[in-house]
Amino acid sequence: MIVITGANGQLGRLVIDRLLSQGVAPGRIVAAVRTPAKAADLAARGVVVREGDYTRPDTLAQALAGAERVLLISSNDLGDRVPQHRAVIDAAKAAGAGQLVYTSVLHADRSPLGLAGEHRETEALIKASGLTHVLLRNGWYVENYLAALPMALQHGAFLGSAREGRISWAARADYADAAAAVLTRPIAGNEIFELAGDRGHTLTELAEEVARQSGQAVAYKDLPRADYQRVLLDAGLPAPLAELLADSDEQAAEGALQDDGGALSRLIDRPTAPLAASVGEALSAHQA
Template sequence: MIVITGASGQLGRLVIQQLLKKVAASHIVAAVRSPEKATDLAALGIEVRKADYNQPDTLDSAFVGAEKVLLISSSEVGQRLAQHKAVIEAAKRADVKLLAYTSVLRADTSPLALAAEHHETEIALAESGVPTVVLRNGWYHENYTMRIPGDLAHGVHLGSAGEGRISSAARADYAAAAVAVLTASEPQAGKTYELAGDTAFTLREFAAEVARQAGKPVVYTDLPEAEYKAALLNAGLPEAFAQLLANSDTATAQGALFDEGRQLSRLIGRATTPLSASVAEALQH
């Protein structure tokens, strides 16, 4: 039995979609905060169980019979560590044979502010005694392609990443990595994977690619971190999220999102999705 937490989220749905190609639906559990939002997963023959990171008793019932669990990191920055520890403790009580965790690229040394909670979670995993594999995910192409409509509307992509190179990959590539680890024939416990795209780009190159495919002008404008944050706040983003995005760009300029180890493509047995393909897909929608 393989339990996927956060199964109704964007990454979770992609993991289940790809897991179904290798594992019978009857051997997959979709653990979600709101089961009523996962009726499509239930329709596939997958058992849907309630699992709220803030309600440990729901985690115990969600993990009954689990051999492997994929802990997709919480999206609630600032609350993640406590939530993740609740999952780890429940996995330990359930005697799970492998707990896979989606962390962030080079979590132990990254200048990204959001890396701290991931690193602390990795420490908690190591101290728990639960057999663990860590998937240190780089950025998703979708972090950038979701901004394309706004970029086209204003003819500009704002940021503060300078000439920092970004080795991102499609969200589906990272889902494939999780599936590869969960279904591997060789032992995975104790491994840490640094996962990133095969090729890298700057935000200037991203803007140029969007402009090329859309046939409309889009330029990259680099701003100091404080000015970029102010622009995000002006666009209506909450303070904490604006700060996080601005910090992430500054860290990008310091090399936080660049990696050329190609562990992701080796793990999934194919090249990672090119940025151009993700831009084309975004423009079709």
């Protein structure tokens, strides 16, 4: 059995889609979710749906029962992730899982990003568990910026504080393909993959591509970190998320989100999605 935790999230669902498209029998895939009723469509496709709530360790033993491999998708609960991840790691060990795969962050061992701390702690817990493991150190998702596309089109600008720092973002689908690739190949020893897009881009280049494809005037406006964080708060983002995004932009200006190692494209056996394709897809979704 392959158990996907956090399976109702955007990444989790993409990973399940990839596994099914690669011929993995749906009955061998377990979607561990906080609210099983929200995964009724997965159950209709034959996927095994089990309750598995990071905040309720008592649900995890049954969720991971019979697991051969576990994909631990990192929690979104900033500041509370380490105890939640520990609960999954403990359940995976108790279940006798042969492999634990974890979605970490790019260069977690040395990253200056504020969000990297919880990932480092989780990686340490995984290593101490003795489980055979794979650390998927995911870079930035291009969707993190394209989520602001409607506002950028409305106001003619993307806002940020990354200056002209290059960001090796990739599409969420690329990271999902990487996870599926690992989960369907023979289990080897412990591995670490630094995953990022084939090419780094600036936010200025993002704005230029949106302007080119949309035919509208769109530019990138750089702000001091505090001002950008205030914009995010005023837009309704929770304070921890606004702080995370502003910090990530500030660190990106210094190269913290740049990587040209090519590990992601090698793992998925194809180039990562180019910026033009990601922008085109986002524009199509916006116009639908």
